[in-house]
Amino acid sequence: MALNALPPNVALTKVDAAIGWARSWSLFVYPFVTACCGMEYMSLASAHYDLDRFGAALPRFSPRQADLLMVVGTVNHKLSPVLRRVYDQMTEPKWVMAFGVCTVSGGFYDNYSVVQGIDTIIPVDIHVPGCPPRPEMILDGLMKLQEKIRASKQEL
Amino acid sequence: MATSEHDSEFRTEDMLLNMGPTHPAMHGIVRLILQLEGETVKRAEAEIGYLHRAFEKHCETGTWTQAFPYTDRLNYVSPLINNFGYAAAVEKLIGIKIPERAEYIRVIMSEISRITDHLTCIGATAMELGAMTAFLYLMKAREWLWQLIADVTGGRVTVSYGRIGGVKADLPINFDEQCRRALKDVAKAITEVDKLLTRNRIFVDRIRDIGRISTEDAISYGFTGPVLRACGVDYDVRKAFPYHVYDRLDFDIPIGQTGDTYDRYLVRMEEMNQSARIIEQCLQQIPGGFDRQHPAGVRLTPASVLSETQLGGHIEEYSETFMELPPTLRGSERQRRPGILADDPTVVLPAKEETYANIEGLINHFKIIMPGPGHGIRVPAGEAYMAVEGGNGELGFYVVSDGGSGPYRVHCRGPCFMLMSGLHKMLEGGQIADIIAVFGSINMIGGELER
């Protein structure tokens, strides 16, 4: 049978692309919410800037069940072992979004108590700056993360 | 006692459970260490400090105005109240009075912030008890208010709108129509949630008679705000020590009876209605009213042309010019300045038209902006404590100056700190499931708790 005679409900693709597509559109978010950025996260999850249309609506508060760790808000040195532990407990595949400039670089809190960027503790896949970032910015970051997921080699 | 009455048959021990720093119902990060006998909480202890961001130390390192962004992030659900509290404390220390229009603007914005604070608190509590719909409706209402705040201040959450001597910019055109429309929509959302929750059997059963605290304990632990008012104590800083224009406004303070979680919920719901009432009165009483359009028929000159012209020495022609300011500076033009900022050149920046058009304005601007000894806002040495009514109670700022260009010491008395110190009294004897309801009702905000 020639390829162009396939019925319309059959598609041909690579395994990586198919799994990447599935993983990017069904992210289970662990919202590690600490501070003011949490307000924008709550806005994002609500009706105006719906996170559900990206398939990422359901927060999973157990690290074992989540695959996207969104670190939302300032992380300080007292909290850093907790963040590290949560990240370590997550199962592969996992991604990390640094939400807000405090997680990206410490923000304007250059002091004795704040971690200057969570990428000194855990590997970060996408940094979304802003203080706090508008929900549209976070969605833009999420879309870029989805492209990254789709483009990467999928481990099974 | 460490063992239960079934000691003869089973040897039982209390369990130590950690409701850890990251927990969906812990609103950010507080660690509760619970000693449990079955489901009953025998002892509870809160460990805080997971959001300590050195607010007080940072305030010491900058100038007086550079503290405003840090104050935004204290109680981040009602940032404008913190801004104005800090500004009011410094103004009290300097001893200047801000224009009446600025006071009305501050009251309007504070009350809008108070409504967003209570919306967030009730929404989050309802969601944690399972009422997802209430959360979505209240977040929708909060979005409308945030759009209103963004029109006025430029930012949704962290705004830095207050300045020492007044506010940063005037209200935009047609603000009263936008405000009334937004408040009408918010009132509709609140009514819907009221119908869903207030007489809902499940919701009421989960929060009535839960987390009760006696009035003596509440006062001993320094509670203020909705939690103290739910216990029956009639203390609101807006009525007890009126500031800005609250003494001219007609509003009621809702008081509860039993001090349990249900009363706190009812007090917050009613406070939102009262805030809407205050805003309506301010919209009617504000001196200067509202503009309906941008001033027409006026020659607008961009700032770049003005500076160029000054180089040519044609200063006199431009002394009456209205400058076309970039969008971030709209609302602070020269003709609006007397309404929004005090008339004291040692404290308040001059209008941009003055800064660009003549040398006195430039020097004035320079002396206030530059850091270092001899510059900065002139604040006499001394100390002052000013309390405003925040969303959770008495938000106080204790400001100490040594006459320098920045604060010597700023201390924020965050009402959540007191509420958390007394939390164990409300949890002991209850069940684990009650912890969620009680914790949500005290509206712990991490930024204010740990500064």
Place this chain on the structure above:
Amino acid sequence: MTDESTSTSNGLPVSSTVLRKLHDRFGAALLSVHARAGDETANVRRETIADVLSFLKTDAELAFELLVDITAVDWFPREPRFEVVYHLLSLSTRRRIRIKTDVPSDDPRLASATPLWGVANWLEREVWDMFGIRFDGHPDLRRILMYEEFEGHPLRKDYPIRKRQPLLEPRIDVHGNI
């Protein structure tokens, strides 16, 4: 420096009931008073702080039931170095007062207010954490905002703001970069 305050030997602001009663009761222990910026303030001798606070709380006419705040100011390098500040509020009479006391750096101790108010427990822990002032009689004086492994007291003027004491070592990725 905060003070050019009226010392008690010169006379008190006559309109203030609270300051007059304090002066009548404590006399020489009251080092100075002022009411600048509208806040009535009294500076008392360190040893008498527990009695002063107890008097203010229990006196029937004054009735300062609510402890609003306890904080401290570091006046390094002046001696006495610290100034511990108590703000009190009377709900029934709608009055506020500020009580200050000086604490030297070689013996940073003060009597605790925990027997009088429940909230003093956490407030004094915060002052200990941030300034290093011990409160005698406090049931459980340990750090509240910083972690136990932290060394030093951050809000002191000689603690640099950027001096970090991380609990976790920064991670090194496969290329050897942080």
